[in-house]
Every structure is written in C-alpha cells, then in structure tokens.
Amino acid sequence: MKVAVCVKQIPDPADPGALDPETRTLKRDVKLILDESDSYGVEMALQLVDTAGGGDVVLVSMAPNGERSGLSTALAMGAASATLVSDESLVGSDALTTAKILAKVIAEQAPDLVIAGSESSDGYTGTVPEQIAGVLGWPSVTAAKSVEVSGSAMSVQRQTDAGYDDVDCPLPAVISVTAGVVEPRYPSFKGIMAAKSKPVEEKSVADLGFSADQVGWAGSGQEVVDVVDAPVREAGEKIEDDGEAHLKIIDFLESVKAI
Amino acid sequence: MTLDTIWVYAEANDGAVASTTQELLTKARDLADTVAAVYAGDGDDVAEELGSFGAETVYATGDLEGALVGVPVASAIAAAIEAGDGPDAILLGTTYDGRDIAARLSVLLDATVITNVVDVEVDGDTLVGTEPIFGGATEIKTKFAGDGTRIVLVRPKSFPAESNGGGEADVEDLDVPDLGTAGGATVTNRHVEESQGPKLDEADLVVAGGRGLGAAESYDLVDQLASRLKGAAGASRAIVDAGWVPYSSQVGQTGKVVKPAVYIAAGISGATQHLVGMKGSKNIIAINKDPEAPIFGIADLGIVGDVHKVIPKLLEALEGR
Numbered sequence: 001m002k003v004a005v006c007v008k009q010i011p012d013p014a015d016p017g018a019l020d021p022e023t024r025t026l027k028r029d030v031k032l033i034l035d036e037s038d039s040y041g042v043e044m045a046l047q048l049v050d051t052a053g054g055g056d057v058v059l060v061s062m063a064p065n066g067e068r069s070g071l072s073t074a075l076a077m078g079a080a081s082a083t084l085v086s087d088e089s090l091v092g093s094d095a096l097t098t099a100k101i102l103a104k105v106i107a108e109q110a111p112d113l114v115i116a117g118s119e120s121s122d123g124y125t126g127t128v129p130e131q132i133a134g135v136l137g138w139p140s141v142t143a144a145k146s147v148e149v150s151g152s153a154m155s156v157q158r159q160t161d162a163g164y165d166d167v168d169c170p171l172p173a174v175i176s177v178t179a180g181v182v183e184p185r186y187p188s189f190k191g192i193m194a195a196k197s198k199p200v201e202e203k204s205v206a207d208l209g210f211s212a213d214q215v216g217w218a219g220s221g222q223e224v225v226d227v228v229d230a231p232v233r234e235a236g237e238k239i240e241d242d243g244e245a246h247l248k249i250i251d252f253l254e255s256v257k258a259i
Numbered sequence: 260m261t262l263d264t265i266w267v268y269a270e271a272n273d274g275a276v277a278s279t280t281q282e283l284l285t286k287a288r289d290l291a292d293t294v295a296a297v298y299a300g301d302g303d304d305v306a307e308e309l310g311s312f313g314a315e316t317v318y319a320t321g322d323l324e325g326a327l328v329g330v331p332v333a334s335a336i337a338a339a340i341e342a343g344d345g346p347d348a349i350l351l352g353t354t355y356d357g358r359d360i361a362a363r364l365s366v367l368l369d370a371t372v373i374t375n376v377v378d379v380e381v382d383g384d385t386l387v388g389t390e391p392i393f394g395g396a397t398e399i400k401t402k403f404a405g406d407g408t409r410i411v412l413v414r415p416k417s418f419p420a421e422s423n424g425g426g427e428a429d430v431e432d433l434d435v436p437d438l439g440t441a442g443g444a445t446v447t448n449r450h451v452e453e454s455q456g457p458k459l460d461e462a463d464l465v466v467a468g469g470r471g472l473g474a475a476e477s478y479d480l481v482d483q484l485a486s487r488l489k490g491a492a493g494a495s496r497a498i499v500d501a502g503w504v505p506y507s508s509q510v511g512q513t514g515k516v517v518k519p520a521v522y523i524a525a526g527i528s529g530a531t532q533h534l535v536g537m538k539g540s541k542n543i544i545a546i547n548k549d550p551e552a553p554i555f556g557i558a559d560l561g562i563v564g565d566v567h568k569v570i571p572k573l574l575e576a577l578e579g580r
C-alpha cells in the first residue's frame with residue numbers, strides 16, 4: 001500500500017511572526033517546523049501501511065524557498081521519501097493553485113490514498129485536501145477520525161457537528177484528518193539518523209508543467225487590498241488569588257446577571 | 260452598490276435551518292438584489308423558514324441517498340452556472356459540508372475561494388472579504404480578481420440573523436449530474452453523541468479548559484462549573500490534541516467560534532489560535548497561574564491563580580444558589 005501525505009512547513013505557531021508589508025505574505029525568514037496538524041496525518045499513514053502489511057509513506061510538500069526542516073521531522077517519524085516543490089514564483093499562491101501543484105506530484109506518485117491535515121495552522125483555509133481530490137477527480141472524506149482500509153475501499157468515521165458518520169469510500173481517495181485522532185510518534189534517534197539519507201526530490205514549477213504566471217500572486221484569483229489592525233479589546237481588572245478570588249468571580253457573574 | 264444575485268448554501272438539522280445559514284441570508288440581502296438558497300435535500304422542508312430570511316427561491320437537489328454532499332452539490336451548482344442560470348456569488352458557512360462544497364466548486368469553476376471571512380462587502384462588480392489573522396489582532400481584506408463566480412466561506416457568528424418577514428420560497432429542482440467515481444463516498448450510518456446542556460456554539464455561558472488543568476481528570480472541574488452555571492464546556496486546542504476531550508469541544512481558529520455573554524477560560528494561556536474563536540465573547544473571565552499569559556490581555560476579570568484551587572471554591576460558593 002502506498003500512502004501520500006501532504007505536509008506543510010510553517011513558522012512556529014508559538015512565535016507566529018508577521019506579515020511582510022511589501023509582499024503581504026507571511027514572513028518566512030524564521031525557522032520553519034512541521035505543522036503539528038500534519039503530524040497526525042503522517043502517523044495515521046504509517047499505521048495504515050503497517051496494518052496493510054507493507055508499503056510506503058511518501059511526503060508531498062510545497063514551499064517557496066527550499067525549506068526542509070519540517071520534512072526531516074516527518075521522514076524521521078518513518079516516511080520513506082519526500083517530494084518538495086520549491087520555487088520563488090510560488091509566493092502568494094492561493095489554495096486552489098496549491099492544490100493543483102500538489103495534485104500534479106500526487107498523480108506522478110500514484111498512491112492508493114492521500115492524507116492531509118484538515119487545515120494548516122497558519123493559513124487555515126481548510127479547502128486544499130478537497131481541492132486536491134477535485135483536481136484528481138477522486139472521491140474524498142474530510143474530517144476523518146478513523147480509517148480502515150480493506151482491499152480497494154475504506155471505511156471512515158467522519159466528524160459531524162452532532163457526532164460522527166460512518167462513510168464507505170472507494171480508493172484511490174483523499175482524506176483529511178483532524179488533530180488528536182492518533183498519537184504522533186516522536187522520532188527516535190535511529191529515525192533521525194535514517195532521515196538524513198532518505199531521498200528528498202526537489203522540483204520546480206516548470207518541472208511540473210506550470211508556467212510562472214499560473215502560480216503565485218499572478219495565478220491567484222484574489223488579491224490582498226488592505227491590512228488593518230483589528231479593534232483592540234481592553235483588558236479589565238487583574239488580581240492575584242489570595243484565596244478569596246472566587247468571590248470576585250461571583251460578584252462579576254452577578255454584575256452581568258449570569259447568576 | 261449591490262450584486263444581482265447571491266446564492267446561500269443552506270444547512271438544516273431535522274428541518275430547522277442552521278443559525279449560520281440564517282446569518283448568511285441576512286447578510287446576502289444587503290449585498291444582492293436577489294437572494295436564493297441551495298439545499299441538499301427536499302426543498303419543501305425548509306422553504307418557509309428560508310423564505311422568512313429572504314430567500315426567494317430554494318434550489319433543491321432532493322434526496323442524495325447518503326452521498327457526502329461536497330461532490331454532488333458542487334457539481335449541481337457548477338452545471339447550473341454553465342447553463343447560464345448561476346449567481347454572481349455563493350456564500351457558504353465554514354462548516355464541514357460548506358468547506359467541501361466550496362472546495363469542489365472552486366475546482367469545477369477554476370475559481371478561487373476566499374475563506375474564513377468575518378465580513379464581506381461589495382466593491383463594484385466584485386466582493387471584498389475581511390479575514391482575521393494572528394488570532395484576530397490583524398485583519399486582511401481580500402478582493403476577488405477577474406471575472407467568474409465569487410465563492411466565499413464565512414465564519415459562523417459573523418453577522419446577526421434577522422428575518423425580513425419574507426413569504427415561503429419557491430422550490431426549484433437543482434439537477435445533480437452524473438458524478439462518476441468522484442462521488443463515491445457514501446454515508447452508511449450516522450451516530451449522534453449525546454451531550455448534556457446547551458450546545459457549545461449556542462450557549463450563553465461557556466467554561467473552557469486548557470493545559471493549565473494539568474491532567475485529563477481535572478477537566479471534570481470545567482464540566483462541573485459549566486453544568487452549575489447552565490453553560491457549555493469547551494476546550495483549547497492543546498488539550499484536544501492531547502486527547503483529553505473530543506474535537507467537537509474545541510474553541511478556536513480550528514474548531515468552533517463562540518460568542519457567549521460570559522466566557523470563563525480556565526488554565527488557558529490564550530494562544531492566538533484560541534483567541535480568534537472566543538474574543539467576540541461579551542464578558543471574559545480568565546484564571547491562569549502565569550501572570551504573563553496573553554489571555555489576561557483581553558479578560559474583563561483576570562485571576563492570577565491555580566484553577567485547582569479557585570474552581571472548587573467557586574463551585575462551593577455557588578452551591579445552593
């Protein structure tokens with residue numbers, strides 16, 4: 001069984017950085033890490049391949065600047081190889097362009113299943129997995145919380161507002177997974193050492209048959225026209241708990257008629 | 260300035276139109292001369308309520324026989340647009356199904372989607388959406404370029420829901436074309452997880468727990484306080500990712516948007532990804548050991564203290580009230 005996992009390398013959310021006022025894109029001069037949301041997809045892929053009795057987990061990623069540190073984390077977890085589409089012209093790409101690029105790499109890899117996080121932690125459009133499926137003409141199940149593959153089909157539990165649905169779906173297909181569905185493994189020392197010699201193939205936009213004006217800002221159907229500071233919410237009273245702070249909370253709840 | 264026509268993707272539970280749909284219809288009335296709804300199911304079930312929020316027509320697919328809605332609904336909308344019967348713009352809620360439909364439709368139409376919008380306005384013949392980033396501290400305004408159908412994903416609770424007293428909407432069939440293998444995902448069974456008290460995104464009071472609780476067992480304090488105050492219990496992403504509570508409890512950028520009258524953050528530091536989901540709350544109380552926690556920057560009442568000490572005393576003091 002071959003599973004392709006889409007992974008994104010993002011600035012550490014603990015230090016989310018800022019917008020570059022010139023390009024109106026996220027500043028990426030900071031060290032990038034594997035989006036934690038994607039570690040669940042990597043783990044689920046490794047488990048599925050294990051259950052299937054063999055196969056490979058391959059990574060698919062896109063970045064404007066050749067960044068690899070996040071890929072190294074996923075390779076150290078156990079993925080076999082990675083393809084990184086890296087090209088300066090990708091800056092400003094919208095979600096649809098991102099999906100077209102990733103779908104092209106996935107089609108070359110011809111996996112049985114594609115796994116992606118439900119949404120990235122930085123851009124959070126939440127549309128890329130379903131758009132990839134659309135470009136490939138494959139079925140998809142988003143918000144998957146568990147997956148069982150048998151032969152050329154899978155059964156998926158899909159999150160809903162009320163609980164979850166059981167969904168049957170033929171393969172090949174795309175699923176997106178939410179955080180917390182599996183426990184991502186920590187890369188072992190052996191895994192980290194092995195990752196150093198795993199193949200990471202770098203491709204340009206032209207390698208995939210796209211022209212520079214089809215991607216990035218030029219190929220995006222949207223433009224950022226303004227960046228503004230949101231209205232600031234003022235902080236109120238802050239007190240140290242002296243053992244009686246709960247009474248302050250009671251007073252507050254009474255003052256707003258919550259009790 | 261208004262557009263000619265906007266379609267709103269309508270969602271409903273047991274025949275009751277979702278509040279997000281009501282919000283979108285209310286906003287669409289400001290943006291376009293004609294507002295219609297698209298519904299995956301029997302249009303007669305929802306025509307009256309959708310009409311009362313301003314939808315003149317309900318384009319209904321009829322029974323989809325268990326198919327996940329993304330592919331069939333997007334394909335049906337795309338077919339209508341190709342036939343020249345489409346709208347200028349389509350608004351969908353940022354929901355599981357709304358995202359699926361918007362994403363599939365964007366591929367079928369080769370049109371971009373503007374996502375996570377909290378406000379939208381007309382600019383000439385196009386739309387400009389406002390999206391919060393960095394936990395809502397910054398907002399970017401994004402405009403659709405070029406021609407084509409504008410697809411907009413709107414975050415829940417971005418607009419008030421107001422009926423305009425409109426009469427029952429006309430129901431018209433929206434034909435679903437042959438889907439091939441892409442439409443192969445089928446729901447075989449639905450599971451409803453019973454929860455007590457009000458729903459998280461509808462409650463007037465929310466108590467949410469975070470990493471400061473220290474261990475999964477301590478989430479019981481959050482549950483107890485929520486129940487005592489007749490509110491709903493929520494969680495930060497950190498403890499959902501850690502598996503202490505289910506994903507459905509998550510408040511934030513990933514997860515639910517809440518705007519209760521009172522939000523009590525227990526042991527939540529206030530990462531940007533959490534703030535964007537709750538900073539619209541009317542009153543915010545924060546309890547956290549770390550005096551530097553960012554949550555205090557937006558709290559009306561901040562308690563620098565240990566949730567394990569403050570909440571039990573609070574529960575005791577509320578006893579018998």
